[in-house]
Amino acid sequence: MTAIFDTGLEQVHANHSVLSPVDFIARTASVYPDYPSVIHGAIRYSWSETYDRCRRLGSALAGRGIGKGDTVAVMLPNIPAMVECHFGVPMIGAVLNTLNVRLDAEAIAFMLEHGEAKAVIADREFGDVVREAVKHLEHQPLVIDVDDPEYGEGSAVSDLDYEAFLQEGDPDFEWQLPADEWDAISLNYTSGTTGNPKGVVYHHRGAFLNAMGNQAVWSMGQHPVYLWTLPMFHCNGWCYPWAVTALAGTHVCLRRVDPERILRLIREHQVTHMCGAPIVLNALLNVPEAAKGGIDHVVSAMTAGAAPPAQVIGAIEEMGIRITHVYGLTEVYGPVTVCAWKSKWDELSLDERAVIKARQGVRYPTLAGMMVGDPNTMDPVPKDGKTIGEIFLRGNTVMKGYLKNPSATEEAFRGGWFHTGDLAVWHEDGYMEIKDRLKDIIISGGENISTIEVEDALYRHPAVLEAAVVARPDEKWGETPCAFITLKPEAGNVTEEDLINFCRERLARFKVPKTVVFTALPKTSTGKIQKFVLRDQARDLDNASG
Known part of the structure; x- marks a missing residue:
């Protein structure tokens, strides 16, 4: 049946235009031609x-x-x-x-x-x-x-x-502008751990919307000063080349991550915003004390990747850098969920606020749907903060698909949702919290162990600079937690037994690492710890001991 609103109200050039972030620069250059664009x-x-x-x-x-x-x-x-x-x-x-x-x-x-x-x-x-x-x-x-x-x-x-x-x-x-907003705007290859990487294709509409979503969830006003601590090659810099331009902001460029230079540029250019993996925040915490001072304005930092330990979030906020925690993947244009802050949480202690900020939160307003569900039945899990399910996403800021790989695209979109491969719980208020990658969860004696929970406990030790936990094969239990640790330079003599005892005071006994290895952690170029490398090393430990 045709409604009265379907007649004589067609889409024409006067009332419809494709969405593309490329148009942002035309407007900004027209309105603010003399404002600084790049430093x-x-x-x-x-x-x-x-x-x-x-x-x-x-x-x-x-x-x-x-x-x-x-x-x-x-x-x-x-x-x-x-x-x-x-x-x-x-x-x-x-x-x-x-x-x-x-x-x-x-x-x-x-x-x-x-x-x-x-x-x-x-x-x-x-x-x-x-x-x-x-x-x-x-x-x-x-x-x-x-x-x-x-x-x-x-x-x-x-x-x-x-x-x-x-x-x-x-x-x-x-x-x-493109004739069709579904036209491809960019190609980003995943950092796959096995086989060839997959080519993720973005379209103009999705890039436009995620740039807008970034501004909305971060409450970015006009003329931000944005420091490029996040690689622009990674998910097109989470769409911030377009977002900052839309707001007539200033792009402060940085060839490589140097913690002391980051702090110097923040002071010199009055940087208001920056993004990066938790490893970047951790690096800022460990510069000499003399380099930390002098930030006399509010700096907003957006972080994603592995969930930042509450200890790191609390410490970085004590430096005067305000953290916003987001979650996303290459396949969804970067971040698409945010730990949206509520004023009632301002009254909590620093530690309590940090625990909440470690959650990955709720969907962007530009994402159509988010669900934590059973990967087999596709039914949502209870919002009890305990039941683990896979994170599913859908909407305009999900990729077009994988280039020249229809079977992988079909599998990723099975059931009408994008399958992230990340495991999380859903809290009563609808905020999700990642517990692990599907491939990283440790099953010990039939019990699921979240490596993130164990890592969070390890980060609370004052001598720990970086921590990563993976499964180590075990004849009796199937798998046990194996912790790889980088100590702070001033840590002194910290032993495997010291860290195991520390965890025993904070975790259920079956979650405590059975093995601790002191080493530098292998990372990707975007700062993510390469757990597949550590899993191989953990298996080699098992073979060596055999």
Whole structure:
């Protein structure tokens, strides 16, 4: 039956436009042309200058025959060119593929081949890797060298210089929004632990909405000063290249994470916002005391990844940095849930607030659905804070799918939800709390042990800098917890027995680590601890003892 609202009220150009974050820069450059856009060492750009550079980039790529649906790969640290690529590449309908700068030539070659890259824009710090990767490609892409003055060494990746390439382009280039907001805007490869990584495809609509969601949940006002402590290659910097631009903010670039420099830049530029994994927060806690002082304004830090221990959250807030905890994955444009804060919690003690902030919380307003459920029946689990289920997500900020991998896409979307592989409980108030990865949960004597709960107890020990817990095979119990620990430099003589006894005072006996190994923890380029490496090491311990 046709309703009265279905007649004569059609979608036309006057009342409908596709959603794309690329349009943010046009508005910002028009309204705030002289406001600062990018700070990088001695480099200072205004929004009119950055917009001109983005249009030049898009125009120059188009002039070299690159256009709609073509992949432009970039291997760049957090520098101005990386911000510009987030606009210049999609301006022509091309797809931005931000490459993990820590990967080797073999992995990069796979991504370039799989994504069919037509161009590669690379910083000369990664020149050896890029040159080696390109050698193995059947079709040679256009390679553009970025000579960042903050790096200041190394040989050129190619004969084509990025700044010279921009001069090929027109600063008045008349770019167009995509014809369809479902068009791909970017390609991000997962950091898979087995087999080849999967190519996650984002669309313009999802990028627009997640950028808006970031602003909403963080209550970001106009003109934030955003410090790039999070790699822009990771989930397109959680969509913050677009979010900060929409608010006419300032991108403060940072080539690599250096805790003392981070604190110096916060003071120098009055940084208001920054993001990063818990490892970044932990690093700030362990700089010399003399480097910690002098922050006389509110700094908001958004963190995700593994749940930050309550001890870390409490300590970082004592430094004057306010934590917002979010959760997400590559497949959902970065963060899509947030531990939304309630004023009644302000009256709690620091430790009590930190425990609440360790939760992953509730869905963004831009995410259609979140559920903690049984992965077999797809039924939601009780909101009792005890029953463990898998986290499921759905909505416009879920990926289009995996590039050239329909079977993996179908499996990920089984039952009408995206399957995250993360295990959590649901609290009575609807806030979820991650307990483990599906593959990380320890089953000892038939009991489920959350590695995160054990790690949280270990982090409470004053000598522990970093902790990770994995399963170690055990003939009697099936599996037992094995803790890998990095001690603080000033820790002194701390033994395995000391930490086991410490945990016994705080955990049920079956959850206490049976083994403690003191070592440096292996990590991904985004600061995530590589538990698959530690699981192999734990099995090797078992073999050695046998």
